[in-house]
Amino acid sequence: MNRRSFLKKIAGSVLAVFGIGGGTYYYARDIEPNMLNINKETIESAKIPNAFNDFKIVQFSDTHIGFHYTIDQLNDLVTKINNYNPDIIVFTGDLVDEPNTYHWNNKLIKVLRQLNAKYGKYWIYGNHDHGGYGTNIVRDVMKQSEFTLLQNNNTIISRGNEHINLAGIDDVMLGKPDLKQALNAASPKLFTILLAHEPDFADWAVKFPIDIQLSGHSHGGQVRFPFIGHLYTPAYAEKYVQGKHTFNDGKFTLYVSRGIGTTRLPYRFLCKPEIHVFTLKSSI
Template sequence: MSRGKRWLFVYIPGFLILLCLFLYEENNHIGITTYTVSSSELPQGLDGYRIVHLSDLQSKMYPNDQYPVVSKVKRLKPDIIVMTGDMVDAGHYDEEATMVLMRGVTEIAPVYFAAGNHEYASRTFPELEKKLTGLGIHVLRNERVRIKAGDGNISLIGVDDPIFNRQEDGDVDKMTAHLREAIGGEVTEDYSILLSHRPELFHVYSDHSIDLSFAGHAHGGQFRLPLIGGVYSPGQGMWPELSEGLHERDGSTLVINRGLGNSVFPQRLFNRPEIVLVELASPAF
């Protein structure tokens, strides 16, 4: 076989096959990221408390009825599962993909859910909320619940995405209104955990003395470049500062999930789908 034919029939097809396999893996191989968050504010007896964080499924259906997601979550043995919105996608809405995942994870641990911008944009959230609640999922709409944990309680707060708020001006004002509604006038000494879709509003969460916040929305920057990070995230634009990982500000911690699915752009690069596990711990003295 001549050199030209080898390129035409062997090298180029081989390269294209490998490229397709690589891109498929980038979109579908789910990674697990584990963080340990320590705080002196935690109740006694809470060391090792495990929180699994899911976000931004975007109506994606993984093989065998979401088995790759459900099986990985089950192996992590969480005490609770938290979700930070966009589990449906307004552009390619598939409620069944979301419900299959929800039915699977509710058999593992209690599930707490806060809504994102796609829940709002789909215009079907009131019906979806009823179905989620019917499965036993705690849908937190600008409200707080207290969870017995260790020898005390955790205050778990869930807020709607700012797009739900048509009364205030600007996302900061909208989120501030949501947090004030959720927290109310009650003051507790509980360790506080917030579920909110938007990572770029971290300064609002820390200004409200939230101990630990979970967010999604940024999709890890969609493409990630070595030594640089995410390329683009909604709400932050190019080269976003808050696209994934763990961040600290004035004693407050933010964990950002890269998400399980895609929305407007169908491909990830060096940014595989993610399940996050946070283990709580008292600081070592």
């Protein structure tokens, strides 16, 4: 930890201890974690075919079910996502908080299966999915929930006679990510979206023929303060914490989701949970 980060964390801790009263504590624990933000973005590119005009992608991430996030809350989220009539749905990792202690049952599968997307539902591993011996369990649950795993591979999404490419890598922290393999046989001429759980992977992905990277992992820091910002983010979410980041004069764009649930501490403060609703537009 460098000096700047250390001082930032100390200052944030002082504010947390002396500045948060009972009402604020209640808000951070019981109110804001349930205040879903819908982040709508339009993505324009000359590489997007005309057939994909108004094509809608919904991203959700980091539900961390079992740690202060319930199946009933997930069911409400599913309803909200379906209301946007997405063409595809992508989940960018961390389904449950602790796979080894979570009480797995068919109710979770039933709820996830209710998500509807005409051109498919796709997901990638997060670090919590691999952790706690969850690799095989989470894979089986998502398969039964009719999600397609993108683990160092890609798939072509076709609409009419035109196409875009959707790729995904394994988790950076606990998996074996291989971006070259993920893009194997993919045409660089196709508009390409990469799913990568950790946002800082963008510094590597920008070197490849990728247009958009969708990530989670950071939770936006979960707790943020004016003038200070976030107090802590996990490894590989230290540079790009939330929002939109552009590279190479706009040729590559990273979107970082604050996610849905919480982990380690059950609080969100000035950092509402969110989903992204992306609408594609051809700029030809």
